[in-house]
Amino acid sequence: MNNPKESIVKKKIYVISCAVLARDIKEVAREMGLALEYKFLEAGLHENPHKLNQQVQKAIDHISDQKDADRIIIGYGVCGKGTVGLNSQNVTLVIPKVHDCISLFLGGDAAYQAQFKKYPGTYYLSAGWCEEKAEPVSRRRGRAWFGNRQLVYEDVKNAHGRAAADQTFAFLNSWQKNYQRAAFIETRSGQAARYEQMAKDMADEYGWRFERIKGDQGLIRQMLTATQSTSGILVVPPGHTIAFDPVGSTLTASPVWDPGAGSAAQETDWVVPSDRPDTDQGLKIQTGLGIDAGGTYTDAVVYDLENRSTLCKAKALTTKWDFTLGIENALTQLAPDPLAEVSLVALSTTLATNAIVENEGQTVGMLLMPSPGLDEHTIAYSPKAVIKGRLDIAGREKTPVDPDQIRQIADDMIRRQNVTAFAVSGYAGAVNPAHELAVKQILQDHTGLFVSCGHELSDTLNFETRAVTAMLNARIIPRLKHLLADLEQVLDRFDIAAPIVVVKGDGTLMDAAMAKKRPVETILSGPAASVAGARHLTGRTDALVVDMGGTTTDTAALKNNRVRLNEKGSRVGGRRTHVQALDIRTTGLGGDSLIAFEKGEFSIGPGRVAPIAWLADHRPGTDAALDFIKHNLNRFTTATKKIQVITATGSVNLSHLSAMEAKVMSLVTQRPYSIEELVTHTGVLTDAGLPLARLEERFAIQRCGLTFTDLLHIQKKFTRWNRKAAKTYGGFMAFLAGMDMEKMIHLLMEKGIRRLTLELLKRQLDDEIDPDGLTSCPVCQALIDNLMAGGSPDFQVRIDLKRPVIGIGAPIGFFLPDAARTLGAKAILPTDADVANAIGAITSDVMVHRQIRITPGHQGGFMVEGISGTRQFKDFDAADAFARDTLVAKVRDSGRAAGTSCRTVTLSIKDTAPKTASGDPIFMERVIQATLTGRPDRVIQKAIPA
Numbered sequence: 001m002n003n004p005k006e007s008i009v010k011k012k013i014y015v016i017s018c019a020v021l022a023r024d025i026k027e028v029a030r031e032m033g034l035a036l037e038y039k040f041l042e043a044g045l046h047e048n049p050h051k052l053n054q055q056v057q058k059a060i061d062h063i064s065d066q067k068d069a070d071r072i073i074i075g076y077g078v079c080g081k082g083t084v085g086l087n088s089q090n091v092t093l094v095i096p097k098v099h100d101c102i103s104l105f106l107g108g109d110a111a112y113q114a115q116f117k118k119y120p121g122t123y124y125l126s127a128g129w130c131e132e133k134a135e136p137v138s139r140r141r142g143r144a145w146f147g148n149r150q151l152v153y154e155d156v157k158n159a160h161g162r163a164a165a166d167q168t169f170a171f172l173n174s175w176q177k178n179y180q181r182a183a184f185i186e187t188r189s190g191q192a193a194r195y196e197q198m199a200k201d202m203a204d205e206y207g208w209r210f211e212r213i214k215g216d217q218g219l220i221r222q223m224l225t226a227t228q229s230t231s232g233i234l235v236v237p238p239g240h241t242i243a244f245d246p247v248g249s250t251l252t253a254s255p256v257w258d259p260g261a262g263s264a265a266q267e268t269d270w271v272v273p274s275d276r277p278d279t280d281q282g283l284k285i286q287t288g289l290g291i292d293a294g295g296t297y298t299d300a301v302v303y304d305l306e307n308r309s310t311l312c313k314a315k316a317l318t319t320k321w322d323f324t325l326g327i328e329n330a331l332t333q334l335a336p337d338p339l340a341e342v343s344l345v346a347l348s349t350t351l352a353t354n355a356i357v358e359n360e361g362q363t364v365g366m367l368l369m370p371s372p373g374l375d376e377h378t379i380a381y382s383p384k385a386v387i388k389g390r391l392d393i394a395g396r397e398k399t400p401v402d403p404d405q406i407r408q409i410a411d412d413m414i415r416r417q418n419v420t421a422f423a424v425s426g427y428a429g430a431v432n433p434a435h436e437l438a439v440k441q442i443l444q445d446h447t448g449l450f451v452s453c454g455h456e457l458s459d460t461l462n463f464e465t466r467a468v469t470a471m472l473n474a475r476i477i478p479r480l481k482h483l484l485a486d487l488e489q490v491l492d493r494f495d496i497a498a499p500i501v502v503v504k505g506d507g508t509l510m511d512a513a514m515a516k517k518r519p520v521e522t523i524l525s526g527p528a529a530s531v532a533g534a535r536h537l538t539g540r541t542d543a544l545v546v547d548m549g550g551t552t553t554d555t556a557a558l559k560n561n562r563v564r565l566n567e568k569g570s571r572v573g574g575r576r577t578h579v580q581a582l583d584i585r586t587t588g589l590g591g592d593s594l595i596a597f598e599k600g601e602f603s604i605g606p607g608r609v610a611p612i613a614w615l616a617d618h619r620p621g622t623d624a625a626l627d628f629i630k631h632n633l634n635r636f637t638t639a640t641k642k643i644q645v646i647t648a649t650g651s652v653n654l655s656h657l658s659a660m661e662a663k664v665m666s667l668v669t670q671r672p673y674s675i676e677e678l679v680t681h682t683g684v685l686t687d688a689g690l691p692l693a694r695l696e697e698r699f700a701i702q703r704c705g706l707t708f709t710d711l712l713h714i715q716k717k718f719t720r721w722n723r724k725a726a727k728t729y730g731g732f733m734a735f736l737a738g739m740d741m742e743k744m745i746h747l748l749m750e751k752g753i754r755r756l757t758l759e760l761l762k763r764q765l766d767d768e769i770d771p772d773g774l775t776s777c778p779v780c781q782a783l784i785d786n787l788m789a790g791g792s793p794d795f796q797v798r799i800d801l802k803r804p805v806i807g808i809g810a811p812i813g814f815f816l817p818d819a820a821r822t823l824g825a826k827a828i829l830p831t832d833a834d835v836a837n838a839i840g841a842i843t844s845d846v847m848v849h850r851q852i853r854i855t856p857g858h859q860g861g862f863m864v865e866g867i868s869g870t871r872q873f874k875d876f877d878a879a880d881a882f883a884r885d886t887l888v889a890k891v892r893d894s895g896r897a898a899g900t901s902c903r904t905v906t907l908s909i910k911d912t913a914p915k916t917a918s919g920d921p922i923f924m925e926r927v928i929q930a931t932l933t934g935r936p937d938r939v940i941q942k943a944i945p946a
Contacts, residue, residue, distance in 0.1 A: 012037050012068050013224075016059045017075020019043045020101050020128040021220070024187050025075060028220050036073075036224070039063075043129070046100060049082030057086055064088050073223055077103060078244065078251060085922065087241035087256050095234050095242060096223050097250045101129075104223075105185040107216025108232055115213065121180040123202065126187060126215070130195040182208045187215035229253075237860035241922045254856045255876070257913040257923035272888050274903035285935060287311070287341040289498065290842030291327055292835075293318055293349040294526050296550025296592055296608060297810070298326035299838040302338040308536075311338035313835045315810070317610075321651040321699040323351060324486040331494055342496050343940060346841040348503035348529035351483050352476055352522045361475035364452075365419035367409065367443075368467060369401075369426030369435055379464050381471060383417045385409045389439065394855070395432030395865055401439055407446045414447065421474040422447075425454030425467035431853075431865040450477060450517075457520060473520035480519035484512050499939040501899055503529045507563065507582055507840075508847035511899035511939050526837060527554040527584045531563050533840025534806040537830035544763055544801070544825070546756070546816065547837070548809040550592040550709075551608040553756065555585045555763040557803075564767075585763050589755050591811035595706040595748060597737050598639040604751055609644065610702050611709040616725030619647050621671025626728055628677045635676060636736055642676040642687055643732060645704040654700055660684075661691045668701055706733050708752060708811060711745050717814060749814075754788055757819040764801060764823075788822060800824030808836035846900040847933045848891050852883045854926040880926070887930045895932040902934025 012035075017025060019040040029036050039059050045052035056074065063069050069091045076083050077098035086093065098104055102124050103112040115122065157165035182203035184196045196212060203210035219232055226233040236242055236253040243254040285305050292299045301313040314333035319325040331339070366384035369391075387409060389401035413419040422443050429436045433455040440451040452474040454466025484500060491498070502515040507528035515522060530547035534540075541561035547554045556563050564583040588606020596603050616622040622645070629636075629643045636643050648669040657665065663682055667673055675687050684690055695701045710726035712718035727741075734741040761784075762771035774780045787797040804826040807816035813829050820827035832839060852866040854876070862879040864871040867886055873879035888905050895902060908929050913921035 010068070011070035013071055013073065014039065014063050014069050015073045015075060015224075016041070016056055016063075017073070018045065018101060019131075020126070021075045021104065023128045023131060024105070024126075024217060024220055025224070028217050029224060032221065032224065034224055046076075046079040046082060049080035052076070052079060052082035053085060056083065060086060060088050060091070060093070064091050071227075074242075075104075075223075077101065081244055083242050083251070084244045085241055087236070088238060089256070090238050092227075092238060093236040093242065094223060094226050095236065095251060096219055097232055097234050098219070102185070104219055105187055105215045106213070107218050111216065115183070119181045119183075119209075119211075123179045123182045123208070124185060125182065125195065125199045125202070126185040127195045130198050179206070179208055181211055182206075183211045183213050185213050185215040187217055240856070240860060243922050243924070252856070253860065255862070255923040257911070257921040270907055272884075272905040272907060276903055285344050285937065285940065287338065288344045288346060288842035289339070289342040289496065290835075290838035290840070291330070291345065291347045292526060292529055292837035292841055293323045293327060293347070293351070294549055294837065295350055295552065296590065298323070298330045299835040300327070300330035300334060301832070301835045301838040301842070302334060302342060303839055303842050305843065310832050310835070310839070311335070313832065313838070315835070317614075318350075319649070319651075319699075321649065321653055322486075323349060323483055324490050327487065328490050328493075331490065339494060339496065342498045344842070344936065345487075345491065345496065345498045345500045346503065346509060346844065346936075347484075347487065347500060348525040348837060348841045349483065349522065350526055351479055352519050352525075356472055356476065356520075356523065360479065362420045362478050363418050364421045364423050364471050364474040365410065365413040365417070366423045366425075366467060366471050367406070367439060368463075369424075369429075369439075370463065371427035379467055381468070383413050383419060385413070387439070389426060389435045391426065391428040391432055391435060393428055393431070394863060395428045395434075397435075401435055401442075403442050406439055406442045410443055410447050414449075419449075421450045421452070421477065423452050423454070423467060423470035423474045425463050425470055427463045429453070429455045429463060429466065432867070450474060452477075457518065469520060473518060476519050477516065480522065481516050484516060501846075501936045501939055503532075503841050503844060505582065506847070506849075507532045507844060508933075509844050509899065509936050510846065511897070511936070514898055524582070524584065527556070527586070528582050529837045529840035529844065530554060530808055531556045531558070531582060531584075531840065532844045533836030533838070534558075534808050534830070535561070536839060536843040537808075537832060537836060538806050538828055540804065540806060540828070543803050543828070544760060544805045546760060546763075546805060546807050546809075546812065548756070548807070548812040548815065549590050550810075551588070551590045552586050552606075553589040553759060553809075555759055556582055557763060557767065558806075583766075585759065585766060587755070587759050589752065589759070591709045591809075592707045594644075594703075595708070595711075595733070596640050597733060598641075602737070602748060602751065604748070604755065607703075609705040609707060610647075611707045611713075611721065611726065612645070612704055612729040613710050613713045613721035613723060613726040615645060615647060615672060615704045616722035618721075619672050622722075622725060625672045625674050625677065626725065629674050629732055630728075632676060633732060633735060640705075640733060640736060642679075643674055643705075643729075645672045645674050646678060646692065646701050647672040647704060649699055649702050651698070651700050653698060658691060660689075661695055664690060664692070664695065665700060672704070706730060708749070708814075711748060712811070712814060714741070714745060718811075753815050753818045753822075756815050757788065757822050758784065760801075760805060760819060760823060760825075761799070798824065804828050806830065808833040810834040845933050846895060846898045846902075846936050847931065848894040848898055849929065849931050850887060850891050850894065851927055851929040852887045854879050854883055854928070856923060880928075883926075883928050887928055891930045891932045895934060896938060899936040899939040900932070900934035901938050902932060904932065904934075906931045906933075 014037045015025060016039045020043045022040045041055055060072055063072055071092040071094055074093055074095040077096055077100045079100055083095060096104055098109050103109045105126050106112050153165055182199050184199035200210050222233050226235055229235045234251050234253060239256055240253045241256050243252050245252040288303050288305050290301045290303055296318055297315050298318045299315050302311040304311055312335040314330045316326050316329035366381055368384060368386050369389040370386060388399055388405055390398040392398055424436050424439045426435045436453040436455050440453050443451045452470040454463060454470045457469045457473055487500065500512040501509040502512055502522055503525040504510055504521045505524040505528055531545050534545040535558060541558060543558045545556045545558055590608060592608050592611055593605035594607045594609045625645050646668050654665060664678060667678065667681055678690055679687050706729055710730060713723045713726040714730050730741055734744045737744060765771040783797050786792055787799060801823045805816065805820045806828045812833060816827045852864060855863050855865060857863050857872055861872055861874045862876050864879055864883045871882060884907060891905050892903050910927045912924040915921050
């Protein structure tokens with residue numbers, strides 16, 4: 001039985017509100033028969049949000065201490081964010097989701113926006129406003145307000161003179177110029193006629209239009225009775241705080257955060273050991289074959305992984321029309337005995353990048369499930385369609401997908417637009433991929449075609465970026481499938497039965513089977529392999545890495561054994577993807593960059609040509625082309641473009657040629673021709689009439705000219721091909737430039753070194769500023785000129801890079817030592833730097849990286865986002881434990897699919913918890929990231945016959 005002496009405390013409903021709302025709140029409460037306890041604060045606190053926050057929080061704390069409150073109703077809106085951070089540990093708070101009291105009088109923000117659109121410059125009044133303002137029409141002529149002090153014109157004039165008074169009052173009353181209307185909001189409060197007249201008087205005083213607007217107390221009614229959040233009312237559970245959602249521009253509730261919440265929350269990184277320790281040992285890979293099919297050369301290396309040594313290596317020109325030809329040419333040069341011992345093949349390739357840039361691949365149908373307000377026009381792509389199925393920003397279903405509609409659209413796309421694959425992306429799909437997965441299953445069951453989902457490739461919240469990434473992935477699948485199939489045939493001809501792994505853009509590996517489904521992840525794999533190779537060959541964990549190839553120079557920064565990923569995603573072929581790739585700077589400077597002379601100036605790159613030394617070594621008839629140039633040198637005194645030489649590549653894809661294209665091909669197939677000689681033999685008026693662009697795009701012809709490779713041949717520093725032809729052609733350029741050839745070579749090499757020096761400096765600055773401003777800033781240019789020149793008589797600029805610079809790529813040794821010396825850095829040129837990309841490919845690991853988010857629930861509690869179907873938890877520790885367990889399982893499954901048996905997972909957390917004005921942290925989100933790294937041993941296990 002209850003103790004009769006025991007008193008029962010009846011719970012009360014309290015209201016803390018701006019006094020402007022007092023009349024309306026009391027009237028509504030009286031009509032609804034509500035017994036409320038009131039605390040009205042002075043009007044005008046919204047002008048000082050910090051003071052508003054302090055006074056309301058003080059009132060909340062006072063009520064909370066009495067321990068008799070059922071809930072506290074806050075009669076304010078956003079009010080300059082003065083209500084953000086308000087909280088109570090033991091009482092529920094209720095607040096309208098409006099920006100200010102005007103919206104409350106009108107019935108909500110939507111009604112206010114409608115009035116604002118009609119008359120942006122409106123001065124609003126209501127009965128409550130008029131009651132609380134001592135003199136609502138006091139801003140008449142002769143009076144003005146300065147803070148809380150009322151000034152009288154005559155007083156100011158008498159004290160400071162007429163000019164000062166006029167200037168002061170013009171400034172203080174300038175607010176009047178922003179208004180064109182005075183509007184009285186009628187909410188059925190008492191004495192409406194009296195207060196309405198005040199509004200009319202104000203309109204007359206300032207020459208404004210007057211209007212009477214019918215108010216709406218509906219939102220005030222909801223506020224006084226709400227026990228759950230709605231579209232217009234926010235209910236804040238105990239232990240939560242009022243926060244501002246900048247995306248929705250509204251108020252939301254977030255838990256007041258305990259920094260110790262969640263197991264191991266104090267740690268930033270910790271390891272979840274393997275649940276099967278024996279699998280982490282894996283199979284040892286003794287000998288591997290690394291292949292890098294770069295933009296200019298294809299490198300191949302047989303590498304002893306246990307002893308970290310190169311057994312044999314080779315280079316061949318990349319054959320972009322058929323990558324496997326270049327690969328086969330490189331493998332032919334390798335020693336057969338080490339090649340026979342290969343147990344794993346790793347490939348890095350530019351194929352995916354090239355396919356995207358060149359807009360090649362199969363036709364993909366894009367199916368979109370956008371948020372409200374967005375339609376198919378938000379993405380410039382065709383064919384596409386918007387389908388049913390909507391999630392809100394938290395991943396909760398608003399409308400389901402329609403299987404019949406999906407099947408109908410798929411059939412139509414296949415019939416009308418020859419679609420052979422699909423890409424699916426939906427708003428909030430990264431939060432809850434359930435809809436994307438459902439659409440994928442329907443499409444696969446109905447069509448049997450490949451389907452790529454946005455969430456599978458990216459966890460960005462931008463569904464448009466995920467849609468483009470999924471489309472590009474689906475489009476280039478046949479290209480990589482064919483490459484890997486052709487590579488298997490090439491390996492079979494060399495009796496290599498080893499399985500294949502592919503380098504991703506983040507420098508890690510994945511099984512070829514996965515690469516066939518996710519080829520978009522291999523974009524920029526070449527530069528990523530170069531960084532991996534530099535790290536492996538030197539053992540350095542903090543350094544700048546520079547890779548100079550035939551076409552480009554790529555630079556990256558190693559810090560704490562990692563290279564920063566490009567958070568925004570890689571941009572390829574003018575399209576933003578969200579493929580995780582290393583943050584690498586690329587510039588058009590390489591060993592085969594075209595050196596041209598025009599209007600008295602030399603230029604280097606960015607275009608790549610084949611060296612004349614190579615041309616003469618590989619194409620009979622080069623002498624005839626050079627003889628023509630020699631006997632017509634006087635034609636080329638203004639520009640050297642017409643002495644560039646064209647030769648056939650041997651590509652067999654020469655269908656659908658125009659008559660002029662066929663004529664050019666007929667000539668250059670016989671022997672190389674300079675552009676000027678082609679003009680002569682084809683009968684066109686100028687070189688602009690030669691159809692070279694499309695032939696180059698199809699890799700049918702190769703342009704040749706003076707390059708750094710030729711200069712090195714002339715200097716006898718590199719003598720792989722025909723030095724005599726390089727020297728002859730170099731003589732032509734020196735003659736046209738009016739220079740001694742030795743002086744010309746020195747000038748050009750210095751230009752190359754300067755370009756590399758500047759690129760390294762930009763790489764160093766890239767983490768702090770936009771370094772490309774160096775070239776547009778006159779002061780920067782003057783300082784850089786001084787640095788490059790070693791100083792002037794007046795001063796000397798000096799830079800000392802703290803990190804060494806690792807140089808890789810065939811030509812790098814001729815440029816890096818001088819560039820690094822200028823920057824006060826140590827240059828490291830490792831053994832086998834010329835094939836570092838291929839070594840990086842075979843020595844890389846499989847790595848899987850995933851993340852899950854925990855966010856506040858809309859009715860209190862916590863939500864776990866990033867898995868199929870959102871999960872709601874009342875307790876944070878339960879949400880945290882579920883998120884970790886789920887994430888670890890996902891990463892282990894993905895690691896197995898990617899080709900590793902490793903099951904050890906590293907977890908890290910990042911909490912976002914800004915503090916309120918009172919110093920309490922507000923929980924916004926916890927991001928849990930999981931990483932698994934291991935050797936690609938499973939691909940070998942699968943390849944071993946049972």
